[in-house]
Amino acid sequence: MTRMVKGANVPAPVEPLQIAVCRSKAPGAPAVDVSALLVAADGRVRGDADLVLAGRPHHPSGAVRHLGTAPDDGGPLLADRVWLDLAGIEPGLDRVVVAASADGGPFGRVPGLDIRVTTMTGAPVAYFGIDDATTETAFVLGEFYRHRGGWKFRAVGQGWTTGLHGLATDFGIEVADTDPPPRGAPAAVPGPALPSPHPGPAGTQRTAPPPGGSAPVAADGPHGADGEAGACFGTDFVPFVLKGHAHKTFAVPRTVPAGPALLQVELEDDGGRVQVKLLGETGDRGEELWRGDRNWSRARFLVQVPEDRPLRLGIRASRRWAVKLMPVSHAEPFTGHAHGHDLDVLRYDGPADDLHYRVDATDGADAAFSLGAVFPGEDPMTPRPAPAPEATGNTATGVVRLPGPALLQVRGRAFWSLNAASGPPALAEYGSGRRAGAPVEIVNPLPGSPVILEYHLVAGLTSRFYQATETDEYGEERALLFARRDGMRGRVLLFTDGRAATRVRIRSVARWALRLLPLESARPLVEGVRGKGTDVLVHRGGASVVSLTGSTGRAPYYRVEAGAADAIAPAPVLEASGSRPARGPVPGEPGVPAYVTVRCEDMGWTLGLTGADGPRRFAESIEGHGYDVVHYTGRPGEVRVDCGEDRPVELWLLDKHFAPDRRIATGPGRHEIQPGPIQVRGGGRWRITAGG
The missing domain is CATH 2.60.60.30 (sav2460 like domains)
Incomplete structure (x- = not known):
């Protein structure tokens, strides 16, 4: 060093x-x-x-x-x-x-x-x-x-x-003093705030006015800014979670403090109907907060926890449901793009920027939509409304100026999307508001380069069996998305084979929307990165080993694919089920981006990352379970592979860049092997013994 x-x-x-x-x-x-x-x-x-x-x-x-x-x-x-x-x-x-x-x-x-x-x-x-x-x-x-x-x-x-x-x-950062300046002292020049490295309870953050004094959603600017947009809208507390089926009324424990809180209501099964009510002190009929139909699956919105009594809620649903009451600071961060179909609350922590929003009507359905913003120091229950969007046919668009951190509240019964002007723009949008079944011609906006396909599907009665397919110029169909593998929203790579156009057909969902994004929109793959559902990440660190650890509870299916941007087809890296870790190779050279796609049905995961020297080494014998990468250091010759007949494994020899070179073994038995890195593909236990 x-x-x-x-x-x-x-x-x-x-x-x-x-x-x-x-x-x-x-x-x-x-x-x-x-x-x-x-x-x-x-x-x-x-x-x-x-x-x-x-x-x-x-x-x-x-x-x-x-x-x-x-x-x-x-x-x-x-x-x-x-x-x-x-x-x-x-x-x-x-x-x-x-x-x-x-x-x-x-x-x-x-x-x-x-x-x-x-x-x-x-x-x-x-x-x-x-x-x-x-x-x-x-x-x-x-x-x-x-x-x-x-x-x-x-x-x-x-x-x-x-x-x-x-x-x-x-460095031009103003840290506001807690005591007022002496009389006659010059006013401080507005600048970005420096928050405490470890944010404390609400009201303890150092704050300063937003730079530039630009007007936000309303004509008058916010009354202050904070490094964490959600941190000043109420205190932290342990989230309250309750699951149930059909109808139920309940009171939230007083461990949830008075003030604004983030309420998430989610149906655990596809389809169905749900109604959420805010009940009075004696459990009377109260106020309806949200009503969802069969195409609805989740909504997040703000509620006010009373000071003098517990918060009482009523749920009426035709399916299993889950309610989660969280601090406002738990709102999902808005990092440049967001899309949805229902109520949502997002936290924006960035600098001054223009926020572009788009609303797409859905085949005659009510396209009600509103966007509000709350700035630090303001009451989150009274957001500033955005200007009405300008409508063109079934699409309406608008722009909102955000002078700094804010809490964004979206209410919509149609497809909506939010994009920061400084973020990567969408290359194209397709199918917003259309019903499923009709094919759509998608043209590659970057000929010769893959793009990221971002999809958002609204559940129908048979959505658990949906399938999206591609059709080439010769009429041959191939699978693009599966219900049990890719979930209802996520990101995958498209045009990895270099084609200039493709036809996509999505069956068995109520409605859908597709957006094409540049490869720059991929999240960086780093050690310990977390995600949910299907997503695309980019890695520039050369040949590496990636490990995936899935969520506990039910055992979803995970699949990871990886390849360079010009790869004809991404190679399979690993497959896993449940929370058992699995490992696989990420091919590449230092500085050359490799794109990694994690595919699963709306479940959480964590990726680990090690260098090319990370695989376990062996010269005589090694054993494991499922997908893995190992390094054989013995002499060229024969090895014995032991595995279950019902769950056989494959051994693939990797080149110096960790790309699959050739398959050297399939199933149990004796096989020829060469020294070097080896990928093991399989779902059960296995053992490799040199000489045998």
Whole structure:
């Protein structure tokens, strides 16, 4: 690893990197909070979203993630980690600054402070140890900066004795004082707020007015901004969950505090009807909150928990249902695009931006739609209404200016979509509001390149058996989506075979909508990334091993596929069922994107990632269960494969880039094998024994 002195610089590879800020364990040492600041050419951050820290761990671009403190393995060091993809840094940003602040004392009392930069495969990039800290309570340890079309890393080692305030001033971040300024003192210049790395209860956040003073949904601006849009709309509490069937009235326990809360109601089976009512103190008829028909599956909306009595709700449904009452801060983040068909609440934590929204009527159905926004310091139960959209045929569109973080409330009985102007635009939209069964011709907007197909299906009476197929120019059909594999909404790759157009037919759903997105919309694949349902991720770290751990409970089917952007067909990486982990190879070269598709039916999953040296090695014998990647280090020759006759396995030899080279074994018996990485494909237990 390159050991650096203060002011030195080294080239930084344009691939995913891991940054570790380490220090030695010592009783009574100050706590250290690590952050990353994305800085423009003027030396200032553009807004709250360009500050990534434990309380706001994801940058909207997906290029920077705060991974938290590494688990304590009993060793002598503590480490906070940041994941960085320099290739994803937006053109308007020139530097990524890695900083830290100390709580409980100066950095002179933090022993062994250093910063270490490696690739995701573990290859060293830079090491910088700081041994001259004294009274500083904030530090810039290092920075990545653009240089002649590439990137370099510089060892900085600059500190402030004024802590967060000194750091804030240097990068254009204002930290508001809790006490009012003296009379005659000049007014503070508006700027983005610096939140606490560990957000506390509502009202404890540092706040500042939004930059620029631009008008939001209404003519008058918001009354303040906060680094976490959902954090100031009520206190945190343990979510309340209740499941039932048919009709039920109940009172929410008083452990849920008074104030606004996020209510999610979901039907666990396809189809059916549901009605949600807010009941009076004595259980009277009360107010209807939502009524869903057979095409409805889930809605999220805000409710006010009374101060003087429990919240009482009534559910009438024809299927099994689940109710979850959560803090408002649990609203799903809006990171540039969202779509839906029902009520929803989204949390926007980014800088000032224009929000474009679109509504599509559905074959004569009532296309009622409203969009509201609430800004920090305002009552979430009275959102500011957006201007009425302009209608053209069955489609209506509008634009809302968001000056900063906000809580977005959507009420709709039609397909709707929200897109941030700074995010990747949709290349094309198809079928919004159409009924299923009619084929649609889809033209590739990027000839020669795959695109991401984002689908949203509304359940019908037979939706559990739906199927979407592609038809080529010769009339041959092939499967695109399955009900039990891909769920009702998600993302997959389309045009991986290079075709210029295809015909898609979706059967057995009520309605559907398709959008084509550029490959840049794929989420970055990093260690510990979580998701739900079917999604596409991108990995630029070269040949790696990915592991999938599914949700507990019922055992859904998971399938993972991976391949380069120009692959004719993504190769199968792994298949799994339930929560048992499975591993598979992600082929690729450093810097060359590989696209990974996780396919499952609306269930959660977690992906792990290790480098090409991650597979288990063996020279004589190894055993396992299901899909895996192993490395044979013995001599070329014969091995015996033991597995169940009813659940046979295949062995595939992988090349140096972890792409499947050739199949070397099918089922139990003796097979010839060569040294190198091997993919095991199968669903049961297996053993490989050299010589046999």
